[in-house]
Amino acid sequence: MTSTSFLALGGLVKHFGATKALDSADLALSAGSVHALVGENGAGKSTLIKTLSGLYQPDAGTIRLDGADIAIDGPRAAEALGFRFIHQELNLVPHFDAVGNAWIGRHHPRRGPFIDRRAMRAKVAEVAARIAPDLPLDRPAARLTPGQRQMAEIVRALMEPCRLVVMDEPTSSLSEGEAERLHAIVRQLSAEGCAVLFISHRLDEVLDLCDSYTVLRNGRTVGFGAVADTSRAGLVAMMSGAGSGNAATPHPPAAPSTSPDGRGEKPVLATDLAFGPGDSRFTFQARPGEIVGLYGLVGSGRSSLLKTIWGATPGRGLIAINGQVPRQGPAGRIKAGVAYVPEDRRREGLANSLSIERNLSLAHLSDFRAFASLPVPARSKIRQFAKATGARLRLVAAGPDRSPATLSGGNQQKLLFGRWLGRPIRVLLVDEPTRGVDVGAKTEIHGEMRRIAADGAAILMATSDIEELLTLSTRVLVLHAGRLVAELDGPSLTRAAVVAAAFGHAPDEQWLPSERSA
Amino acid sequence: MILLRRYGTLLALALIVLVFTIASPNAFGSMSNLVNITQQMALLAIVAIGATLVMVLGEFDLSVSAVVSWAGIAAAALFAAGIAVPIVMIVVLVSAVAMGAISGFLVARYKVPSFIATLAFGTVIGGLTFWVSNGATLFSGIPAGFRDLGRGTLAGVPVPTLWLIGVAVVFWLLLDQTEFGRRLYAIGGNREAACLVGLPVRRDMVVAFALCAALAGLAGLLLTARLGSAHPTGGGGYLLQAYAAVFLGMTAFREGEPSVPGTLVGAAIIAVVSNGLTILGVPSFLQDLLTGAIILAAVLVRNFGRDEAAA
Numbered sequence: 001m002t003s004t005s006f007l008a009l010g011g012l013v014k015h016f017g018a019t020k021a022l023d024s025a026d027l028a029l030s031a032g033s034v035h036a037l038v039g040e041n042g043a044g045k046s047t048l049i050k051t052l053s054g055l056y057q058p059d060a061g062t063i064r065l066d067g068a069d070i071a072i073d074g075p076r077a078a079e080a081l082g083f084r085f086i087h088q089e090l091n092l093v094p095h096f097d098a099v100g101n102a103w104i105g106r107h108h109p110r111r112g113p114f115i116d117r118r119a120m121r122a123k124v125a126e127v128a129a130r131i132a133p134d135l136p137l138d139r140p141a142a143r144l145t146p147g148q149r150q151m152a153e154i155v156r157a158l159m160e161p162c163r164l165v166v167m168d169e170p171t172s173s174l175s176e177g178e179a180e181r182l183h184a185i186v187r188q189l190s191a192e193g194c195a196v197l198f199i200s201h202r203l204d205e206v207l208d209l210c211d212s213y214t215v216l217r218n219g220r221t222v223g224f225g226a227v228a229d230t231s232r233a234g235l236v237a238m239m240s241g242a243g244s245g246n247a248a249t250p251h252p253p254a255a256p257s258t259s260p261d262g263r264g265e266k267p268v269l270a271t272d273l274a275f276g277p278g279d280s281r282f283t284f285q286a287r288p289g290e291i292v293g294l295y296g297l298v299g300s301g302r303s304s305l306l307k308t309i310w311g312a313t314p315g316r317g318l319i320a321i322n323g324q325v326p327r328q329g330p331a332g333r334i335k336a337g338v339a340y341v342p343e344d345r346r347r348e349g350l351a352n353s354l355s356i357e358r359n360l361s362l363a364h365l366s367d368f369r370a371f372a373s374l375p376v377p378a379r380s381k382i383r384q385f386a387k388a389t390g391a392r393l394r395l396v397a398a399g400p401d402r403s404p405a406t407l408s409g410g411n412q413q414k415l416l417f418g419r420w421l422g423r424p425i426r427v428l429l430v431d432e433p434t435r436g437v438d439v440g441a442k443t444e445i446h447g448e449m450r451r452i453a454a455d456g457a458a459i460l461m462a463t464s465d466i467e468e469l470l471t472l473s474t475r476v477l478v479l480h481a482g483r484l485v486a487e488l489d490g491p492s493l494t495r496a497a498v499v500a501a502a503f504g505h506a507p508d509e510q511w512l513p514s515e516r517s518a
Numbered sequence: 519m520i521l522l523r524r525y526g527t528l529l530a531l532a533l534i535v536l537v538f539t540i541a542s543p544n545a546f547g548s549m550s551n552l553v554n555i556t557q558q559m560a561l562l563a564i565v566a567i568g569a570t571l572v573m574v575l576g577e578f579d580l581s582v583s584a585v586v587s588w589a590g591i592a593a594a595a596l597f598a599a600g601i602a603v604p605i606v607m608i609v610v611l612v613s614a615v616a617m618g619a620i621s622g623f624l625v626a627r628y629k630v631p632s633f634i635a636t637l638a639f640g641t642v643i644g645g646l647t648f649w650v651s652n653g654a655t656l657f658s659g660i661p662a663g664f665r666d667l668g669r670g671t672l673a674g675v676p677v678p679t680l681w682l683i684g685v686a687v688v689f690w691l692l693l694d695q696t697e698f699g700r701r702l703y704a705i706g707g708n709r710e711a712a713c714l715v716g717l718p719v720r721r722d723m724v725v726a727f728a729l730c731a732a733l734a735g736l737a738g739l740l741l742t743a744r745l746g747s748a749h750p751t752g753g754g755g756y757l758l759q760a761y762a763a764v765f766l767g768m769t770a771f772r773e774g775e776p777s778v779p780g781t782l783v784g785a786a787i788i789a790v791v792s793n794g795l796t797i798l799g800v801p802s803f804l805q806d807l808l809t810g811a812i813i814l815a816a817v818l819v820r821n822f823g824r825d826e827a828a829a
Contacts, residue, residue, distance in 0.1 A: 076716040093707030105715030114695040
């Protein structure tokens with residue numbers, strides 16, 4: 001594939017602080033090919049694209065276009081090279097119609113000093129006629145369907161001749177019919193000689209649409225070739241790394257702690273929610289002492305599911321804590337003994353204008369009253385709690401009266417757990433327990449989670465870190481496109497099985513016996 | 519309902535005019551009073567058109583009234599020093615543009631929230647204005663030739679109305695018919711996208727703030743010309759009314775975006791209500807109450823419509 005490639009990325013490295021987002025990533029594209037870029041969450045796909053679009057500069061490695069080394073120093077440079085990007089979160093101006101959006105950032109046709117709306121529309125209509133004749137050109141983007149917005153983006157990309165169109169998860173928000181339309185457009189682009197770099201979590205789509213592929217894992221290219229020479233199972237194996245060392249990474253569970261005394265216990269958390277597309281059901285139960293992992297690719301609905309159980313976003317269906325339906329909203333959940341550690345500690349977790357100890361006291365403010373009948377918190381009680389909690393979590397802080405902004409990521413994360421330790425926890429909902437946290441703190445947080453579980457709580461943990469998932473979970477639920485597609489435990493809980501389910505693929509029939517084998 | 523949402527504000531203006539005309543056919547409904555209303559709304563509308571420009575970006579300029587006062591006082595002080603009219607006007611307008619550019623620079627370059635940047639900088643301008651004027655009303659040495667720029671009629675049309683027409687046409691063309699205007703709307707609509715396609719976001723923001731201040735400066739000059747005097751807080755009333763006009767205007771057309779025609783409708787509503795109620799002899803506190811209620815009603819009607827459209 002190298003012989004015909006017009007664009008080749010070689011050995012790209014990109015650091016963000018201590019994390020290596022790209023670690024020797026290679027990619028080669030030939031003209032008119034439809035090339036799939038696949039990998040798990042955090043494999044480096046987005047970083048690679050942003051490097052290609054000039055938003056990031058690589059720390060090492062080369063970008064070769066038509067045999068010459070180039071540097072792409074900004075979005076304009078990428079545009080001038082004929083590269084077009086259709087980002088996952090679409091970049092349309094909501095109140096502009098398709099015509100207005102197509103012309104943003106370009107020299108508008110003019111009559112005298114004024115823009116020539118007729119010429120603008122004519123040019124866009126010409127492009128649209130070729131690929132999306134039914135796109136309404138005069139409706140503001142805000143009132144287009146997701147599929148039509150996608151078309152508007154593509155029309156914008158094709159306003160001038162281009163050599164490469166990069167599409168990041170273009171079909172993730174599209175209906176089946178709209179996705180078909182998009183596929184037809186991709187094929188047409190390719191027939192016209194434009195290369196398409198197609199990033200998708202839908203392996204069916206990849207196998208169906210693309211001619212070649214590159215697999216990234218941990219920022220490194222671990223596989224590439226012609227799609228005809230591979231299979232779903234082959235791609236999954238490369239993405240998860242299970243194929244390479246023949247090790248199916250046997251799950252090293254900390255002994256299913258459910259069995260000793262938990263077996264007979266009643267579930268402390270039970271849900272029967274209408275969730276995701278077509279109101280598919282999310283039904284599951286968790287018993288005291290269990291750590292249930294919730295895995296799924298970005299956009300699979302993990303976080304919104306946790307927020308629904310937490311009561312922060314309204315949901316339909318039933319949630320029972322300890323056999324009882326909690327009252328509405330987070331306040332009702334807290335009363336029932338539920339705790340929640342959100343995904344984004346800076347935005348959703350910490351109040352940086354308050355001190356560390358005040359942050360710790362936030363969840364149960366009424367426990368710190370100086371007099372039971374007066375809603376006035378007593379400093380001494382808060383300080384006492386902060387001291388005890390800090391010691392328990394080994395919180396490293398300059399002082400309890402400093403801002404949490406002065407803490408390291410790991411200590412900020414501990415703070416969010418510490419907030420709930422003042423009362424017995426029955427159910428703990430955790431979204432990304434250790435994202436962006438150093439290894440030492442990670443181990444400590446994992447230890448704390450095990451302790452909380454051992455104290456009789458059921459933990460529901462969403463994570464995109466598959467190591468973490470396999471280390472902590474006694475049972476794993478996998479979401480794919482908003483649906484609960486697999487429940488894995490015991491021997492069926494392997495890395496390969498989790499990844500396969502997350503990509504909507506059944507590697508063997510053991511957990512979905514009814515599916516017919518092709 | 520869709521009709522009401524799309525054109526509700528225009529209908530409201532028509533209704534208000536109709537009601538006042540019926541209530542007071544001879545005083546309110548007379549041609550001369552209607553012409554008079556355009557004169558009364560002229561300065562407010564000019565300031566509001568400037569505010570519209572900044573609102574298109576999704577930002578606020580809360581220093582407009584301070585710039586109006588500054589321009590009036592600066593002009594009067596320069597006249598008192600015996601400087602010629604054209605030079606005074608140029609110097610004052612340039613100073614206003616510089617003030618707007620500084621606000622815009624603070625917002626665009628240093629990402630100071632525009633609300634805070636312009637509130638603070640507006641306070642600075644206010645202090646400067648008091649300093650120059652010593653806190654007094656200035657009225658000596660204002661030439662009659664200058665005063666004619668803000669009063670009287672030309673071919674039967676009040677001079678302030680002519681200014682308003684000129685400003686409205688120029689800025690409508692600028693916002694609606696030029697690439698610059700499209701860029702402002704694009705930046706306001708999706709700044710991320712505007713940056714990604716390499717628009718000169720910072721420069722455009724500075725220019726928009728500068729133009730906003732220029733219009734406030736022009737309004738200050740015209741105010742001093744009309745009154746024949748300048749008071750250091752002479753522009754104080756324009757801030758809230760200008761934004762009320764912009765917000766009312768946003769409910770008038772299209773997708774709820776600020777626009778020059780919309781702002782004109784908004785300013786007209788405010789002027790008509792005030793004029794009509796005064797003619798009917800309604801006490802001024804009731805006028806404020808009604809104006810506020812109309813603004814709330816307009817925004818509420820639009821939001822109700824939105825919810826239904828979303829559901």
